[in-house]
Every structure is written in C-alpha cells, then in structure tokens.
Amino acid sequence: MNQARPAPVSASKARLRLWLRLLKATRTIEAELRERLRRDHASTLPRFDVMAALSRRPEGLRMSALSGVLRVSNGNVTGIVERLVAEGLVERRAVEGDRRAMLVRLTPVGAAQFAEMAATHEGWIDTLLSGLTAEEAEALSRRLEDVAQSGAKETE
Amino acid sequence: MNQARPAPVSASKARLRLWLRLLKATRTIEAELRERLRRDHASTLPRFDVMAALSRRPEGLRMSALSGVLRVSNGNVTGIVERLVAEGLVERRAVEGDRRAMLVRLTPVGAAQFAEMAATHEGWIDTLLSGLTAEEAEALSRRLEDVAQSGAKETE
DNA sequence: CTTCGATATTTTATGTTTGAAATGTAATCG
DNA sequence: CGATTACATTTCAAACATAAAATATCGAAG
Numbered sequence: 001m002n003q004a005r006p007a008p009v010s011a012s013k014a015r016l017r018l019w020l021r022l023l024k025a026t027r028t029i030e031a032e033l034r035e036r037l038r039r040d041h042a043s044t045l046p047r048f049d050v051m052a053a054l055s056r057r058p059e060g061l062r063m064s065a066l067s068g069v070l071r072v073s074n075g076n077v078t079g080i081v082e083r084l085v086a087e088g089l090v091e092r093r094a095v096e097g098d099r100r101a102m103l104v105r106l107t108p109v110g111a112a113q114f115a116e117m118a119a120t121h122e123g124w125i126d127t128l129l130s131g132l133t134a135e136e137a138e139a140l141s142r143r144l145e146d147v148a149q150s151g152a153k154e155t156e
Numbered sequence: 157m158n159q160a161r162p163a164p165v166s167a168s169k170a171r172l173r174l175w176l177r178l179l180k181a182t183r184t185i186e187a188e189l190r191e192r193l194r195r196d197h198a199s200t201l202p203r204f205d206v207m208a209a210l211s212r213r214p215e216g217l218r219m220s221a222l223s224g225v226l227r228v229s230n231g232n233v234t235g236i237v238e239r240l241v242a243e244g245l246v247e248r249r250a251v252e253g254d255r256r257a258m259l260v261r262l263t264p265v266g267a268a269q270f271a272e273m274a275a276t277h278e279g280w281i282d283t284l285l286s287g288l289t290a291e292e293a294e295a296l297s298r299r300l301e302d303v304a305q306s307g308a309k310e311t312e
Numbered sequence: 313c314t315t316c317g318a319t320a321t322t323t324t325a326t327g328t329t330t331g332a333a334a335t336g337t338a339a340t341c342g
Numbered sequence: 343c344g345a346t347t348a349c350a351t352t353t354c355a356a357a358c359a360t361a362a363a364a365t366a367t368c369g370a371a372g
Contacts, residue, residue: 010290011282011289011290011293012278012279012281012282014290014291014293014294014297015281015282015285015286015288015290015293016278016281016282017293017294017297018285018288018293018294018296018297018300019185019281019284019285021296021297021300021301022178022181022182022185022300023182023186025178025300025303026178026179026182027227028227029175029178029303030179031227034360038360038361044327044328044360045328046327046328046329062350062351063350063351063352064349064350064351071183071184071187072328072329072330073329073330073331074350074351074352075329075330075331075332075351075352075353075354076328076329076330077351078351078352078353079327079328079329080327080328083327095350098337098338098349098350099336099337099338099350100336100337100338100349100350100351101337101349101350101351102350102351122168122172123168125168125171125172125175126167126168126171126172128175129171129174129175129303130171131302131303132171132174132299132302132303133167134166134167134170134171135170136299137167137170137171137173137174138170138173138174139299140174140177140296140299140300140303141170141173141174141177143288143292143295143296144174144177144178144180144181144296145177146287146288147181147185147285147287147288147296190330194330194331200330200357200358201358202357202358202359203357218320218321219320219321219322220319220320220321228358228359228360229359229360229361230320230321230322231321231322231323231324231359231360231361231362232358232359232360233321234321234322234323235357235358235359236357236358239357251320254319254320254367254368255320255366255367255368256319256320256321256366256367256368257319257320257321257367258320258321
C-alpha cells in the first residue's frame with residue numbers, strides 16, 4: 001500500500017463530481033425547457049412527459065403502466081391526467097374485462113398538439129446541445145447507458 | 157453517394173437521444189437518493205441541497221443568494237428554510253445594516269447532521285456509479301461541462 | 313425631506329410530487 | 343361459497359416548485 005503515485009483522485013470523489021455535473025447539466029436544460037414550454041405552448045414538463053409516453057402508444061396505456069414508464073408515483077399521474085382530460089387532450093375509458101383498470105390515450109386534438117410540441121421540442125434540444133457534434137453526443141449517450149443501468153440495478 | 161457507412165444519424169436525433177438518456181440517468185439516481193435520504197435520515201433532497209449550500213458557507217447566506225446558488229425560486233427557499241428552522245437545523249438572523257435581508261446558516265446541530273448525511277451520500281453515489289471507473293467518470297465529467305455550458309448559454 | 317426606482321423577502325395561487333391510506337375489483341385457496 | 347391476498351386506481355396530507363403580487367427597505371435624485 002505505498003503511496004508512491006500522486007494518488008489518482010479517489011474514485012469516490014470522481015464519481016461524486018460526475019454526479020454533480022450530471023445534475024447541473026440536467027437541471028439547466030430542464031429549466032430552459034420548462035420555461036419555453038410555458039411561454040410557447042402554455043404547457044408544463046410533466047404534461048409533456050405524459051403526452052410523450054401516450055403518443056408512443058396510440059392504443060393507450062393503463063394508469064399504472066404510465067406511472068411506471070414515467071417513474072413517478074401513480075398518485076401523481078392521476079392529477080396530471082385529470083387536467084389533460086379536462087382540456088380534451090386525453091381520454092380515459094374503462095378496460096374491458098378488468099373493471100379496476102383505466103386505459104388512457106391521446107385524443108386526436110391531443111395527438112395533434114403533441115406532434116407540434118414534439119417538433120419544437122426537438123429543435124430546442126438541438127439548440128441547447130449544439131455545443132456537441134453528433135459523434136460526441138452519441139459517445140456520451142453510450143457512456144450514460146451504463147450510468148442509468150448501474151443506478152437502476154439497485155431498484156430493479 | 158453510396159451508403160457504405162451506416163448513415164451518421166442526424167445530429168438532431170443524436171442530441172435528442174442524448175438528452176433522453178441524460179434525463180433517465182439523472183432521474184434514476186435522484187429517485188434512489190430521495191428514497192435513501194428519507195429512509196436513513198428522515199430528510200429530503202431539497203433539504204439536503206439547502207444544507208449542502210449552507211455548509212459551504214459557515215458564515216451564512218442571504219435568502220436570495222441561497223435561491224441563486226440552488227437555482228430555485230426564492231419563494232421556494234422560504235418554505236424549506238422555514239421547516240429547517242423549525243427543526244433547529246438552521247437559524248436566521250437579521251443582517252446588520254440592511255433590514256430587508258436575512259442571513260441563514262446551519263446551527264451546530266444542523267452542521268453535525270449534515271456532515272453525517274454528506275458522508276453517507278458520497279458512499280451512495282459511489283455505489284450507484286460503481287459501473288464506471290474513476291477515469292471514465294472524469295472523462296464523462298469533462299464532456300458534461302460543455303453540455304452544461306451550452307445549456308446555460310441561452311440563460312446567462 | 314420626499315419621491316421614485318431598485319432590491320430582499322414573503323405571500324399567494326396553482327400545479328407537481330411523494331408515500332401512505334382507502335376503495336374497489338380480481339384471483340386464489342380452503 | 344367465503345376468506346384472504348394481490349392488484350389498479352384514487353384520495354389524502356405534506357412537501358416542493360414556479361410565477362406573480364405584495365410588503366418592506368434601501369439609495370439616490372431632486
């Protein structure tokens with residue numbers, strides 16, 4: 001155990017620093033997205049997330065599946081979906097054969113509005129991450145895959 | 157223009173994918189941290205953040221400085237600090253010479269409790285990111301620096 | 313001294329978030 | 343069949359978050 005080498009900074013510290021940066025980068029972008037969604041589409045990030053999940057499943061999703069995909073509590077999804085329903089962007093119907101479940105999906109109006117938001121959204125991301133080339137972005141993506149996994153390991 | 161190469165996916169798509177991964181990784185880790193803070197320290201992430209900021213400034217911080225550092229609205233900080241004060245972890249005192257301002261800082265009890273939480277916290281991060289070596293973590297950190305900056309460019 | 317614009321903080325209204333408890337339904341076991 | 347156990351969702355209370363309005367103070371210009 002001699003300490004001849006200049007001590008390659010402890011892995012623990014390096015990981016902590018990575019985490020802080022990860023958090024900072026994500027929060028910065030999230031704040032910007034939230035602001036733009038509010039300004040340009042009179043919407044919010046949670047609503048966008050719900051609509052994004054639903055748009056990937058035109059046939060609809062159950063409430064619990066929705067909260068699972070979004071990784072938020074199911075009590076939470078109830079409120080967000082409620083407001084979306086109130087605005088006619090989303091509809092809920094009973095599931096045939098299981099009276100406990102509800103199937104949630106976008107209405108045509110909701111799908112149209114989401115398509116528009118999604119296009120703008122992709123443009124925003126492109127701008128916000130314009131500091132990276134496509135190759136850099138892909139390299140980073142690959143590395144982050146491991147991060148997400150090692151984080152999930154504990155949970156799953 | 158033959159397509160020998162796998163067609164470098166549009167930069168826009170690559171960046172969008174990166175963003176989604178960034179978000180997923182961050183949220184996964186955040187959820188795990190929140191859960192552990194609650195279980196092991198009967199606390200929350202926002203409270204931890206406030207205490208972390210205060211522990212770096214033993215002399216105290218003004219409310220507005222605090223909300224600035226944490227990048228949350230100042231109305232928000234009021235509530236969190238209020239609860240911390242109620243539990244005796246934080247104290248507020250008037251600023252001499254400016255009756256508008258309040259100086260917030262950790263009490264000895266708060267500082268002790270935070271020191272303990274911070275140590276555990278670092279261990280958690282180390283575990284959650286154990287999929288990466290110190291070198292990988294540092295490489296990623298450096299790349300993310302640019303991400304944060306390009307995101308901030310719009311804001312600052 | 314007074315007025316006016318800037319600053320520091322809190323309050324208010326609304327929405328998001330969580331974990332836990334409650335409700336209702338399904339499925340299985342004895 | 344009746345009791346338990348598991349599941350899908352909602353309700354609830356408390357915390358957190360934002361933007362905007364309100365309150366109070368400061369500093370400087372007239």
